[in-house]
Structures are given as structure tokens and as C-alpha cells.
Amino acid sequence: MTQSFPEEVLEHVFSFLTSHTDRNAVSLVSKSWYDTERWCRDHVFIGNCYAVNPRVLTRRFKEVKAVELKGKPHFADFNLVPEGWGGCVDPWIVEMGRVYSGLEEIRLKRMEVTDEGLEMVAKGFGKLKVLVLASCDGFSTDGLAAVAANCRNLRVLDLRECEVEELSCHWLSHFPDSFTLLESLNIACLSSEVSFSALERLVSRSPNLKTLKLNRTVPLEKLSTLLQRAPQLVEFGTGAYSAEGLDAYSSLAEAFSGCKKLKSLSGFWDVIPAYLPAVYSVCSQLTSLNLSYATTQSPDLSKIISHCHNLQRLVVLDYIEDTGLETVATSCKDLKELVVFPSDPYVADANVPLTEQGLVSVSQGCTKLHSVLYFCRQMSNSALVSISKNRPNITCFRLCILEPRSPDYLTLEPLDTGFGSIVENCKQLTRLSMSGLLTDRVFEYIGKHAKKLDMLSIAFAGDTDLGLHYILSGCDSLRKLEIRDCPFGDKALLANASKLETMRSLWMSSCFVSFGACKLLGQKMPRLNVEVIDERENLNSIPENVPVEKVYIYRTVCGQRFDMPDFVRIMGKDKADVYNLS
């Protein structure tokens, strides 16, 4: 096909495409579009770091300004991926350091980051503006000190949900006194004290600071000092929200009232209810409120929420109870996202009056609700049907009934029809997590109706391989599937082998997938890595028909990886299968 437009025109058109899916689609139109696109893409997203390798990245894209990389599978968040599995970012940093001297943004999720890696980042990318480490581990405050000392252009340092080895409280002092560009700092994940004076000085000299999320150790008494130094804050996360006596109350309330642009509040560990009214002056501005560390009872929670008329996102513990959620339903008419975490997930009967009714109330009252993550102890088909009919606009529905295989508590039947109703009525559903007693029937419904489903999480569900088969053969848009403790085995997996190449990844743990099937799949599908993750001793003497502990299957253009620990095997590939991409 002859080029109808000059490259410059194409590039200009492409510059309006910001989503990576659009960019990927455009690059598949023709070879010349592929070539033009690759020269002008400057934001790259890699959803699975092992689907490609650093060399593939730098060969294809030449002038990258922003990179986003994801490592471990999602179930790593729940400790299902053993330590040492992989996902180390260092090789990426080395290669990108070699080629992308102008790199400005690095976003990593579930990757292992070392101090050496952070030092390489700090010294190799002089233009770095954004460093976001989400659910990462492997580094210490020494690495952070290197970043603080060397990244002269840093605007954003966000350590959300990271596990950091906290060797020193002084790393913040490594930001030079001349450094004034900070816009966002999130250190909520740190459990040790940071030097408050260094923090205060940093905040004082950062006029552009919009986001400040403190960690638990910053005492309430110090909050007003910080807020007075940064009244321009848009997002603020407190530390422990408690103090002896009420002396700090009035200065805190005054400090909050000075924050005219504040839209998001979080933190609130160890809440003393008497201090909650200090935030009332900003409640009507809030679009996001995270009280999920606030172990305080429903009346206090309801009171503060009732002031938040513009709330779009609410994260809270089940202490809110059904009554509190009714308050949400009447007060928060703009609510789009609701998250309710369990206060006591390991106790069988915790006696918290939060039931399915709370969610039904919110689904009735909040017409813009589209995203739900809800932990509870009982559910019924009728409630699920109501929710689906109230809110057909739901795009993300994640329900966790704490006791595995819980039936409809009213009828004692499986929850198949309830979830079936969700997928049938919520036609734009892209993410679903299920729980409770579920037979193969629910998977039949999902395969039939959930045509836009992108990510599905299943646990303790199904009866036979048919369940898995319905999903793999029916869900046209499925890209991520994660399964644990389900009786799915070799048949459905092998019969749908080609589907797996259309997906980013499949995780199956404590199921019935055998070593033999994994080997066969790996042999037949050269573009899949079939990783068996199994910590048992003497793996070589286990017969092929025995189920693996865990299997993680993902498409890749790079063949097998070579940084695997001894409990990970990539099945069905010889060394000769490694692709030589040149």
C-alpha cells in the first residue's frame, strides 16, 4: 500500500492518540503505520514484563519519555506468589538507561526494585519527573535517599503499598535545600518514623505540592503545621488520627478550613472520633474519602459521610454497617466507586451488621455507581438481581463473601442466578470477582453474556472442567483470568489452548492442572510461557499426572526467561526454543 500521507501528517494525527490500546491498534494497520507509530510513541505500557524484554522495548521505541511496567501476577497481593519469583526491574533500568536518556516517568507495579536499581535510576535519568512504585518491594530507604539526592527534576515520588526496608529516618533530608519542585509525595506505606523536621522543611519549600500522603507515625498534633505550610493541597493523607486530650483540635480544624482545594482525604489510622469533626469544613469539597484504616463505629462514620455531598469515591471498613451505607445512598448522589473492606476477615462470625442490604441500598441511591469492591458475610440471589437491575451501568463488580462456598443465605441455593443476572444486565462489565457457592452454571452465564469482560477472578467455585471451558470459549474480551481452588483441570485448558494467546495471562493455583498438561501446553504453544510454580521437594520424581501447586501462563514474544528461582519451571521448552530476535 503506497503511503498516501506524508509521515509528518500521520505523526501529527497519531499525537492525538493517547491510549496505548489505540496506539497498538494503529500500529497493526500496515507496516508503514507501524514504523511511523514506533518513532513517535513516547509513552509505553507493558502489562507483563515477561511478555517482552528490555531489548525488544528499546529496539522498537526510540524516544520514550514515560514507561509503565507490571511484574508479578495480581494474586501476589495475597501472598500466593512465593518470594523470589521474579519481576526484577533492574535489567530494564540498565537497558533504558543506555537508550532513553530523556526518560521522565517511571511507573512500576508489583515489581522487585533494588537499591542498586534505584541508584541507577537516580544517576541515569537526569530528567526524571515521576517515580511511582506501586506494590513494589526489595528496596530500602537507602535507595530512596539516592533518588532524593540526585533526581533534580523530580515532581512525583509515590510509594503506594510498597514494602520498604526502613534503615533510616533521614532519607528525606537527602532532597537538597534547593529542591523546590515537589508536587506529590506518598509515603503512607512506611511503618517507621521519618524525620519530621526534614518533612516539614520539604513541604515548606514545595509551593507546587498537591499530594501529600503521610505515614502512620506522623502524629496528629503535627498535622496543622503541615497543612498551614501547604494550604494548596488537593490530596492529603493523615497519619495516626489520635491524640491525648483535645488540645490539638481547634488548630487542626482551622488548618483544614484553610485548605480550599482539598478534594481527597485518607490515612486516619487509630481514629479518635472526637477529632473527626475537624475535617467537616472540607467534606463538601471531597470527591474521594478513604476511611479504610479508621476503626471507628458506624455513627461516627455516617456523620462525616453525610457531609460529603460531592463524594465520588468511598473506601471504608465494614464498621460502616448497613445503616451507614443507607446514609451513603442518600448523601452521596455522585458516588461512582464503593469499596468496603472487612475489619475482621479471619473470624468466622464477627457480628458486624453489614450485609448484602448495604450494597443494595447504595445501588438504589447512587445512580452513578459503576465500581464495587465489597466484602461481606452473606449474600442472596435476590440481592444480586436487584443490584444488577438497579445499576446496569456497573463496569467493575468484585464481591467477596468471606466464607468460601457460601450459598444464598435465604434459599441455600448456589449464587449462580445472582451472578448470572449481574453479567446479563451489566452489559459494560469489564471486571468481575466472584465468591460464594457457584456451580458450572454460573460460568455458562458468564461465557454467554460477559462479552466485554476483561478480567475475571474465581475462587472455590465450579464443579467440572466445563466451567473453565465456558469462560475460555465464551468471554471474547477476556485478557486476565485468575483462578484458585477450583476443580478445573487439563481438559478445558488444553481444549482452549489457542485462546490463551489472546490473553495477557492465566493464573491457576490449587486446581487440577497436571504437570503433564503443562508440559504439553508449553510444547504445543511456543508463544506461551507455561510457568509451574511449585515449592515441593523432589519435583523431578513427581509423576506427570499429579496436579501442580500453581501455574502461570502468559503470552510472550521472548521465549522463556532465565531469572527463575528453583521453584519455577517453564514447561515444554528446550533451550533451543529461545527466540533470537534480531
Place this chain on the structure above:
Amino acid sequence: MELELTLSLSSSSCFSQFDLNNYSHGNVEAKDNVYECLNMQPLKKRKYCVNGANDVESTSFIFMNPKFSGQETSLVRWPPVNKSRKKLCVGGTKPKSMFVKVHMEGDGIARKKINLNLHRSYRTLVHTLANMFGKCKEDVKLTYQDKEGDWLLAGDVPWGSFMEAVKRLKLLKNTC
């Protein structure tokens, strides 16, 4: 070498058992699926006798079938809450420590203790224990005493079961 896009894999007869056309909804129990199709044998629990004999007894049924309600493997790492949330549990704000005594064969009466809650796998545990006694992990074998008083070789049962059963640890010199 292409896989046909049908329900059954092409070519050799050993694949015929994967033909899902042989299934009809509701007629197949999980039990059939497991035993007949996969030709499963129950795994055996290896018993390690302190005196040195190495008896293999088929004493228990370690098998990941969720229909075998309740157990060991099923409720490990459930419900799906992440680490920061787990730490917040009403049961205590600090992660509970689980110290057990560990003895190294040949070290006289010296006893050390280890906090098992800091570990999530046999690998890190053996590594740490070996270091504790100044040995290489290849030179030691880890055994444990369970609730019934039996000494067992560590590594055969899933980590969660081990954590529930373990009372004491002993490192033996690896004579292989």
C-alpha cells in the same frame, strides 16, 4: 503442528480423553474428573524416624480437592486482603510472631529460636536456619515435630499445613 480450533485436540489417541464433547453438564462429578481422567494416586506422607530409619507410610491423604471440605490447603491466604490490611486486623495491630525452637544435630544442647511468621516458604526457612548455624543450605535437611509428636521431613506438605502442625524444628546433617 497447528492445534485445530475444535473442542478436541487433533492427532494422537492419547488426546481423546480431552474431548469435552464427552461431557454433559451436570453428569460429571468432580470425583470422576479427578480420578478417572487424571489417574490420580493419593500422595503419601513421608515419615521420618528420628532413629534414622526412613519409613514411607501411607498415613494421610494430601490432596488439593476443595470438595474435601475445610482443610489445610483450602483456606490458606483467604480472604483476599493485602498485607497492609492484614496488619490492621482486629486480632492485633502487630503481626503475630510464632517462635519455635530449633536444634542443630551435633550441636550439643544449644537451642535457638526462629519466628516462623517471617517466612512464607520452605526455601527461605531452610536458608535462614542454615545461616543461623553457620552451614550451607545444601548441607542440611530440615525436619519438624508435629502436633502428634511425630518427626517428619519438611517439604512434603503445603506450607500452610506445615505452619499449622509444626511444634519444633531440627536440622540434620545431610549425609547424601
